[in-house]
Amino acid sequence: MGVPLTDEAELLAGAVRLVQEHTDLPLCIDSSVVEALEAGLAAYEGKALVNSVTCEEDRLERVLPLVKEHGAAIICLVNDETGIPATAEDRLEVCKRLVDAVHGRYEIPLEDIVVDPLAMTVGADPQAVLTTLETIRLIRDEFGLNMTLGASNVSFGLPSRHALGAGFLAVASYAGLTSAIMDARNSQTVDACRAADLLFARDEWAMNWIAAHRQAEAARA
Amino acid sequence: MGVPLTDEAELLAGAVRLVQEHTDLPLCIDSSVVEALEAGLAAYEGKALVNSVTCEEDRLERVLPLVKEHGAAIICLVNDETGIPATAEDRLEVCKRLVDAVHGRYEIPLEDIVVDPLAMTVGADPQAVLTTLETIRLIRDEFGLNMTLGASNVSFGLPSRHALGAGFLAVASYAGLTSAIMDARNSQTVDACRAADLLFARDEWAMNWIAAHRQAEAARA
Numbered sequence: 001m002g003v004p005l006t007d008e009a010e011l012l013a014g015a016v017r018l019v020q021e022h023t024d025l026p027l028c029i030d031s032s033v034v035e036a037l038e039a040g041l042a043a044y045e046g047k048a049l050v051n052s053v054t055c056e057e058d059r060l061e062r063v064l065p066l067v068k069e070h071g072a073a074i075i076c077l078v079n080d081e082t083g084i085p086a087t088a089e090d091r092l093e094v095c096k097r098l099v100d101a102v103h104g105r106y107e108i109p110l111e112d113i114v115v116d117p118l119a120m121t122v123g124a125d126p127q128a129v130l131t132t133l134e135t136i137r138l139i140r141d142e143f144g145l146n147m148t149l150g151a152s153n154v155s156f157g158l159p160s161r162h163a164l165g166a167g168f169l170a171v172a173s174y175a176g177l178t179s180a181i182m183d184a185r186n187s188q189t190v191d192a193c194r195a196a197d198l199l200f201a202r203d204e205w206a207m208n209w210i211a212a213h214r215q216a217e218a219a220r221a
Numbered sequence: 222m223g224v225p226l227t228d229e230a231e232l233l234a235g236a237v238r239l240v241q242e243h244t245d246l247p248l249c250i251d252s253s254v255v256e257a258l259e260a261g262l263a264a265y266e267g268k269a270l271v272n273s274v275t276c277e278e279d280r281l282e283r284v285l286p287l288v289k290e291h292g293a294a295i296i297c298l299v300n301d302e303t304g305i306p307a308t309a310e311d312r313l314e315v316c317k318r319l320v321d322a323v324h325g326r327y328e329i330p331l332e333d334i335v336v337d338p339l340a341m342t343v344g345a346d347p348q349a350v351l352t353t354l355e356t357i358r359l360i361r362d363e364f365g366l367n368m369t370l371g372a373s374n375v376s377f378g379l380p381s382r383h384a385l386g387a388g389f390l391a392v393a394s395y396a397g398l399t400s401a402i403m404d405a406r407n408s409q410t411v412d413a414c415r416a417a418d419l420l421f422a423r424d425e426w427a428m429n430w431i432a433a434h435r436q437a438e439a440a441r442a
Contacts, residue, residue: 126424159434171395174395195385198343201351209381210379213380216381
């Protein structure tokens with residue numbers, strides 16, 4: 001809804017109402033404007049996911065009461081006033097402070113926290129993906145929290161992005177990622193997530209894998 | 222060369238000579254018949270890779286002197302007389318005994334050992350791939366040895382095998398697998414290996430990734 005010179009709060013509330021007329025799927029309400037988040041949450045029926053807060057005190061103070069009031073879940077980015085930590089250990093440290101604030105101070109349940117360990121492009125930093133994967137592993141082992149990230153960030157600026165995204169999603173799932181912000185229309189990346197479920201014992205006897213294969217076959221026929 | 226009622230030793234030696242007339246690529250000499258391995262190694266010019274020994278004393282005693290004599294490398298499967306260990310810890314234990322025999326007793330250099338951590342189909346056992354991945358991780362952390370495995374085993378009996386194999390290869394590479402016995406003619410699985418190299422900082426600035434993309438583009442043009 002971030003269109004310049006518009007009233008983002010009004011736009012977001014209108015969009016939430018319109019989408020909910022057409023689907024019962026849960027929505028993620030995403031804005032950097034707190035007033036827009038507030039209007040979107042007020043218009044939303046059901047349990048929303050809010051994207052997002054960082055570990056910056058002024059943002060936490062404004063967004064978390066809204067999340068608490070509406071019983072929403074919240075995506076928490078592991079960066080703070082000083083920027084994005086370069087190491088996995090420092091990102092884990094920010095995650096600890098986020099859990100202290102969101103759960104400890106604002107009493108939002110742990111299951112409503114979705115941590116974003118921050119995915120960056122490997123084209124700009126060869127270590128970027130290894131750092132993200134190590135952050136995921138540490139957060140899983142330390143907190144066991146749900147996680148999400150912008151999967152396509154990894155391949156930004158590179159060719160054959162879907163093949164790269166597919167590999168990344170499978171490995172991130174192994175490390176402990178539990179969801180992703182991704183294009184669900186692309187079969188290669190969706191297949192990678194389904195493959196991960198099967199490979200890591202979350203799709204026993206390949207029931208979902210085989211069903212998806214049959215559905216694709218039927219669609220081609 | 223395992224054709225019934227033929228002289229496998231003669232066939233294998235002949236095949237080695239014939240292939241070496243056409244390519245300088247290194248060969249893997251694969252037979253369960255020790256006499257065939259012996260004939261193949263004698264015919265081979267260069268450093269061969271022998272597939273394989275298990276941790277069974279009578280096999281080790283017959284195969285390892287040949288490997289040592291010809292300065293070959295050897296694929297070591299982490300199973301013994303009792304079969305394939307069910308847990309990663311037990312496979313690591315077999316790996317230790319293999320290293321003791323191959324390196325300790327027969328003085329074959331550690332860099333000539335290629336461990337096969339054993340990949341099994343996830344269609345028959347939901348935990349199969351997790352066990353293989355954990356075995357890879359343990360062997361990497363404990364010994365830092367090269368590893369290989371039959372990648373397509375994982376998807377045996379299932380549909381969309383290449384998509385499953387691609388996800389597996391990316392994750393196995395993350396866990397520490399350094400090579401695979403795989404069909405190098407399939408672009409999906411080869412792309413997964415190239416993606417793994419890029420994602421795990423073994424293809425800095427994506428030089429190989431971009432070159433492969435351009436080559437594929439040129440082939441399509």
